[in-house]
Amino acid sequence: xxxxxxxxxxxxxxxxxxxxxxxxxxxxxxxxxxxxxxxxxxxxxxxxxxxxxxxxxxxxxxxxxxxxxxxxxxxxxxxxxxxxxxxxxxxxxxxxxxxxxxxxxxxxxxxxxxxxxxxxxxxxxxxxxxxxxxxxxxxxxxxxxxxxxxxxxxxxxxxxxxxxxxxxxxxxxxxxxxxxxxxxxxxxxxxxxxxxxxxxxxxxxxxxxxxxxxxxxxxxxxxxxxxxxxxxxxxxxxxxxxxxxxxxxxxxxxxxxxxxxxxxxxxxxxxxxxxxxxxxxxxxxxxxxxxxxxxxxxxxxxxxxxxxxxxxxxxxxxxxxxxxxxxxxxxxxxxxxxxxxx
Amino acid sequence: xxxxxxxxxxxxxxxxxxxxxxxxxxxxxxxxxxxxxxxxxxxxxxxxxxxxxxxxxxxxxxxxxxxxxxxxxxxxxxxxxxxxxxxxxxxxxxxxxxxxx
Amino acid sequence: xxxxxxxxxxxxxxxxxxxxxxxxxxxxxxxxxxxxxxxxxxxxxxxxxxxxxxxxxxxxxxxxxxxxxxxxxxxxxxxxxxxxxxxxxxxxxxxxxxxxxxxxxxxxxxxxxxxxxxxxxxxxxxxxxxxxxxxxxxxxxxxxxxxxxxxxxxxxxxxxxxxxxxxxxxxxxx
Numbered sequence: 001x002x003x004x005x006x007x008x009x010x011x012x013x014x015x016x017x018x019x020x021x022x023x024x025x026x027x028x029x030x031x032x033x034x035x036x037x038x039x040x041x042x043x044x045x046x047x048x049x050x051x052x053x054x055x056x057x058x059x060x061x062x063x064x065x066x067x068x069x070x071x072x073x074x075x076x077x078x079x080x081x082x083x084x085x086x087x088x089x090x091x092x093x094x095x096x097x098x099x100x101x102x103x104x105x106x107x108x109x110x111x112x113x114x115x116x117x118x119x120x121x122x123x124x125x126x127x128x129x130x131x132x133x134x135x136x137x138x139x140x141x142x143x144x145x146x147x148x149x150x151x152x153x154x155x156x157x158x159x160x161x162x163x164x165x166x167x168x169x170x171x172x173x174x175x176x177x178x179x180x181x182x183x184x185x186x187x188x189x190x191x192x193x194x195x196x197x198x199x200x201x202x203x204x205x206x207x208x209x210x211x212x213x214x215x216x217x218x219x220x221x222x223x224x225x226x227x228x229x230x231x232x233x234x235x236x237x238x239x240x241x242x243x244x245x246x247x248x249x250x251x252x253x254x255x256x257x258x259x260x261x262x263x264x265x266x267x268x269x270x271x272x273x274x275x276x277x278x279x280x281x282x283x284x285x286x287x288x289x290x291x292x293x294x295x296x297x298x299x300x301x302x303x304x305x306x307x308x309x310x311x312x313x314x315x316x317x318x319x320x321x322x323x324x325x326x327x328x329x330x331x332x333x334x335x336x337x338x339x340x341x342x
Numbered sequence: 343x344x345x346x347x348x349x350x351x352x353x354x355x356x357x358x359x360x361x362x363x364x365x366x367x368x369x370x371x372x373x374x375x376x377x378x379x380x381x382x383x384x385x386x387x388x389x390x391x392x393x394x395x396x397x398x399x400x401x402x403x404x405x406x407x408x409x410x411x412x413x414x415x416x417x418x419x420x421x422x423x424x425x426x427x428x429x430x431x432x433x434x435x436x437x438x439x440x441x442x443x
Numbered sequence: 444x445x446x447x448x449x450x451x452x453x454x455x456x457x458x459x460x461x462x463x464x465x466x467x468x469x470x471x472x473x474x475x476x477x478x479x480x481x482x483x484x485x486x487x488x489x490x491x492x493x494x495x496x497x498x499x500x501x502x503x504x505x506x507x508x509x510x511x512x513x514x515x516x517x518x519x520x521x522x523x524x525x526x527x528x529x530x531x532x533x534x535x536x537x538x539x540x541x542x543x544x545x546x547x548x549x550x551x552x553x554x555x556x557x558x559x560x561x562x563x564x565x566x567x568x569x570x571x572x573x574x575x576x577x578x579x580x581x582x583x584x585x586x587x588x589x590x591x592x593x594x595x596x597x598x599x600x601x602x603x604x605x606x607x608x609x610x611x612x613x614x615x616x617x
Contacts, residue, residue: 078471118569122498129506133478136510140471140517152517159510166502179570344560345446348552350487353454355548357480359541360461370524372470372516376477379508380461383484386500394491394565395558402493402568403576409503410588414595416508420515421602427519434525 005108013114014095021094025248026056028293035297066237071143074234078141083235083242086134090249093127096120097256098182100266100281104274112266112282113182120181121173124257125166128212131250132158135214135221138243139231151231153308154214154221160315161211161218167323168204171330172261185265193264200326202262204319209254211315213247216300220308255292256285263288350391357384371423371433375416382412446563449490456483468523474512481505492564495573 030045030052037044045052070079100112117123132155139151172194173179176187188194195202211218221231232243259265268284270277306314357380364377386405393401423433430438460480464473485500552558577585 075471078475117494119494119498122495122502126498126501126506129502129510132506132510133513136513136517137475140513148517152514155510155514159507162507344562345450345490346553346560347558348556349450349454350491350561351552351556351558352549353457353487355552356458357461357484359545360465363541364465367465368524370470370521372512372519372521373464373473373524376464376470376473376512379504379512380464380477380480383481383504387484387487390488390491390493390496391561393493393568394561397566399566399568399572399576400580402496402566403573403581405493405496406499406573406577407581407584407588409499410592413503413508414592416511417595417599418602420511421599423515424519425602433519433521 009108009110010114013110017094017099017114018091021091021249021252022245024252025245026060028248028252029059029244030056031293032297032300035294036301039298039301060241063237063241068238069236071234073143075141075143078137079234080239082134082138082141083239083246085137086131086246087242087249089127089131089134090246090253093124093253094249094256096123096181097253097260098185098265099285100278103278111182112278116180116182119179121169121179121184124253125162125169127253128158128165128250129162131246132162134243134246135231138235142231142234144234147231147233150221150233154231157214157218157221157308157311157315158212160312161208161319164204164315164319164323165208165212167320167327168201168208169261170323171198171201171326174327174330174334181260181265185260185267188264188267191264191267193262193267195262198262198326198330200322201330202258204323204326205261206258208315208319208323209258210296210299211311213250213254215247215251215296217303217305218311219300220305220311251293251296252289255289255296258292259285259288347391347395350387354384354387354391357381357387360384369434369436371426371435371438372420374435375419375423378419379412379416382408446490450487453483453486453490456480457487470516470521470524471513474509474516477512478505478509481509490563491561492566493568495568495570 033055034044034052045055048054048058070076095114096117098111098113098116102109103112135158136151136155139147139149139154142148142151172184175194175197176184178184178187210216214221232240235243265288266281266285268281270280272280361377361379361381361384364380365374368374368377386408389401389405389408393399426438427433429443432438457480460476460483463476464480467473467476481500481504485497485505488500489497
C-alpha cells in the first residue's frame with residue numbers, strides 16, 4: 001500500500017492502542033481495588049457509579065487537582081524526567097503486541113498490531129531494560145534517603161530478574177523458531193499452546209515478571225511499611241500518577257506477553273460472519289489477558305512479601321539455573337526430534 | 343537513496359575521538375570509564391558499516407564479542423572504582439597518585 | 444531520501460550526546476548522554492540492516508551496562524567534578540592539532556577511501572544467520588568469551604567484598 005495510506009492506518013492503530021492501554025491500566029486499578037476488597041471481605045469502591053466503575057475517573061480528576069509539591073533540594077531535570085522515562089518505555093512496548101489476525105475494512109487490510117517486527121520480542125525486553133532508568137533516576141534525584149534506598153533496591157531487583165525473564169522465553173523461541181510475536185502465536189495453532197510444552201518456562205517467566213514489575217510478593221522496593229513509598233516517596237499528583245500508570249501498563253504488557261507466548265494469543269474458536277471473525281480473536285485475547293491481570297491481583301493479596309536478600313537469592317540462585325536448565329532440556333528435545341524426523 | 347559509507351565512518355571516528363578526548367581531559371574516574379565505552383561504541387559502528395559494505399556477516403558477529411568484552415570490563419572496572427573509593431574517599435584521578443595512603 | 448534524513452537525525456543525536464558527555468561536569472549527566480548515544484547508535488545499526496544487533500545494543504549496552512554505571516554513580520554519591528588545572532601548552536597545541544587532524548582524516552575518508560554508498564538495510568543481520576555464524580564458525584571465541592564473563596563476575600564479587608564479611612562467612616539465616 002502507498003506510504004500516506006500506511007501512515008494514516010498506523011496512526012489510527014497507534015492512537016487506538018494507546019487509548020485502550022491507558023483505559024486498561026486505569027481499570028486494572030479498579031480491578032485491583034475490587035478484587036483485593038473481596039479477598040479481604042469488604043466491598044471496595046461502590047459509591048462512584050455502578051460497582052464503583054467510575055472510580056478511576058474520579059481518581060484521575062483527583063490527581064489533576066492535587067497540589068504538585070516539589071522539594072527544594074531535588075535535582076530538577078532528572079526529577080521531572082524520571083516519570084516521563086518510566087511511562088515512555090512502558091507505553092512503547094505495546095507497539096509490537098498483536099491483538100488479532102488480519103482485518104479488512106473496505107479496500108484496506110491490516111494486521112491488528114501496530115507493527116510486526118522480526119525482533120518483536122526483543123523490543124519488549126529492551127523496553128523493560130530501559131524502564132529501570134525511570135526507577136533509578138527517580139530514587140536518586142529525589143535527594144532523600146528513603147527514595148535512594150528504594151531506587152537502588154528496585155533497580156537491582158529489576159536488572160536481576162530481567163535475566164531470568166529473557167532466558168525463560170528462550171525455550172518458547174526454540175520451539176517457535178522466530179522472534180516475531182505473530183509467528184510465535186501462529187506456531188501455537190490447533191491447540192498446541194506452549195503452556196503444555198513449556199510449563200517450567202511459564203512459571204519462571206511469571207515469577208520473573210512479577211519481580212520485574214515490582215509487584216507482590218516482590219514489592220519490597222515500594223513497600224509502605226518499610227521505605228515509606230520507596231522511589232516515589234517525594235512525588236505527588238501528576239508525576240506520581242505517571243509512575244502509577246507506568247507500573248500498571250507494564251503489568252498489562254507482561255500479561256499480554258504471557259498470553260502470546262504461552263497461551264496461544266488470540267487463537268480460539270472463531271466462526272461466523274467476517275465481522276465476527278475479525279473480532280472474536282480480540283475477545284479471546286482480552287479474556288486471557290484479563291485472567292492474567294486477575295492472577296496478578298490475586299497473588300498480591302494472598303502472599304506475604306519477600307525480604308530483599310531472599311528475593312535476590314531466589315532470582316540468582318534458583319530462577320536463573322532453572323531457566324537455563326529449561327533451555328538445555330528444550331534444545332535437546334528439539335534437536336533429538338529433528339534428527340529422528342529426517 | 344544510498345548513503346555513502348564514509349558518512350558512517352566519519353560518525354564512528356567522531357565518537358572515537360570524543361572518547362579519547364574524554365579519557366584525557368576528564369578527572370572523574372567514572373567519566374573516564376564512560377569515555378572508554380564511547381570509544382568501543384564508535385568502533386562497533388565501524389564494524390557494522392564495513393560488514394554492510396562487504397556483505398560479510400562476521401562484522402556483526404564481532405560486534406557481539408566487543409560488547410561482551412566491554413560488559414566484562416565495565417563490571418570489573420566499576421568494582422575497582424568502588425574499592426578505590428572505599429579506601430581513598432575520592433573519585434578524582436588526580437588524588438589517587440600515591441601507592442601508600 | 445529517508446535513509447539520509449534518518450542517518451543525519453540520529454547522527455546528530457550521537458554527536459550531541461558525545462559532546463555533552465565531555466562538556467558536563469556531573470557524571471550522571473554524562474552517563475545519560477551516553478545512554479542517548481547508545482540509543483541512537485542502535486538506530487544507526489538498524490539503518491545498516493543489523494536488526495538483531497540493534498536489540499542487543501539496547502538490551503545489553505544501554506539497558507544493563509549503563510544501568511550499572513548509573514547505579515555506581517548513585518551509590519558512590521559522585522558530585523560535580525573539580526576541573527583540572529589545564530595546561531596552556533595543551534590548549535595552544537591541542538585544539539589546532541585536533542582541528543587539523545580532523546580535517547585531514549575527514550577529507551581522506553570522504554574522498555579517498557575506497558568505500559561505496561550503501562542502501563537502507565544493507566546487510567540483513569537476522570537472528571538465524573547470526574546464530575549460524577556464532578555457534579558454528581565462531582564457537583571457540585564464543586566459549587572463551589563466556590569463560591571471560593565468568594572470570595569478570597568472580598573478580599567483581601571478590602573486589603567489592605569487604606574483608607571482614609569474607610572472614611565472617613556466609614549468613615546462615617533465611
